[in-house]
Amino acid sequence: MACDVLVVGGGSSGICAALQSARAGAATVLIESAHQVGGTMTTGGVNFPGLFHAWGRQVIAGVGWELVTKAVALDDGRLPDFTRPTGRCHYNHQILINIPLFVALAEEALVGAGVTLHYHAAPVRIKALSKGWRVHTAAAGNLRAITCRQIVDCTGNGSAAALAGFERLQARARQPGTFIYRINPNTDLSKFDADELQARYDAAVKEGVLQRNDCRWSLLNYLQRGGDTANYVENADNSTAEARTRTNLRGRAAALRMLRFLRSIPGLENTRLESMSPEVGVRETYRVRGEYLITHRDYTSGKRWKDSVCHAFYPIDLHRQATGVQPAHLEEGVVATVPLRALLPKGSRNLLVAGRCISSDQRANSALRVQATCMATGQAAGAAAALAAQHGISPAEVLVEEVKALLMSHGAIVPG
């Protein structure tokens, strides 16, 4: 099989990279190791992408925004009022998405654009050719060799870049993941005393029945909100099949612990597990070392470069296993940007990264990893890859003005 652009990983960034590449006329293949597109947003249950707006104006649009707004409209949902400032509650501008609907719409758009989609497949070997790559993939039931001109790594972990021989970075203390599942206590919670419930939780932790981070909120709050994002999964990692398996086993075991514990409390015997995301949401594994590395200072000062291809807007959001998270908000008026060089692994040719694994330090990455930004970097990488394939050159050699013009013609907002 041969194509112009091979996108590896079909999360928020991969969907947008593949869509942009195909709509720009490049023969595009998307391989995804899971059973559906959307990645952390869908398979990880984090169905509240943000942030597309900053300080009263839209800063990220393009193909990701197109899909998000389609999903909201077809679900009779409502967009937040983006003209109302959020103050410290930045999450009020995130957009609630119906997960299966988003998956179906993304698939429809990808197939409609001519993208060839392979589920359950991952690269096992990547070899440089004079004008591109030969990528061997393994999938349930088949081995495939794909020859392509450009690769866009949207795995969230820089897995394809690493297979191709490029450097990845990882922090000494990785942020925890979170397993999103929902419980229903099936009872009137007003009859419960918050302190008494909490004392039961603390005792269960002491006895080893529960682990401290199985519920990081007060237990009553957890019950009122149906579970949701209350836990931390320590050292969550999905960068290899083994690590992904271990992480998911730990997440599901924690949900079972909580369910059994709750059903042991008088009055909560009818608690039920209503839904479980297919996988644990992973916040951090590896970042690629790029031609430029976005620092915390770059991010918080809203630095612009000549090759800034998109905006990024979210507080610094560093989670710690022991202490949780205290988001650090950007100063009024500041909007960060991402240079194309942060999407190019250092010393690479014919390969880009997008999404969570772009070249950045840990603190900057804790903000850059959010879905609107992943969509924007994905679209930018898809545009650069398609142009590079068309011209028979490497993405670093494509004129940034040409990348920006292509992005704008597909609805993206690029920094002026």
Ligand SMILES: Cc1cc2nc3c(=O)[nH]c(=O)nc-3n(C[C@H](O)[C@H](O)[C@H](O)COP(=O)(O)OP(=O)(O)OC[C@H]3O[C@@H](n4cnc5c(N)ncnc54)[C@H](O)[C@@H]3O)c2cc1C
């Ligand atoms: C608990 C939690 C809360 C969060 N809260 C928010 C929030 O409030 N708002 C927000 O916008 N963002 C939030 N985020 C961050 C955001 O969801 C992710 O960082 C973002 O979705 C990552 O997108 P991505 O495209 O880079 O990677 P992913 O969405 O992780 O997609 C990567 C895809 O690549 C596939 N893949 C991986 N390796 C391979 C391989 N070798 N071959 C083929 N396919 C592969 C995976 O199966 C996956 O589908 C949160 C994340 C977590 C975990």
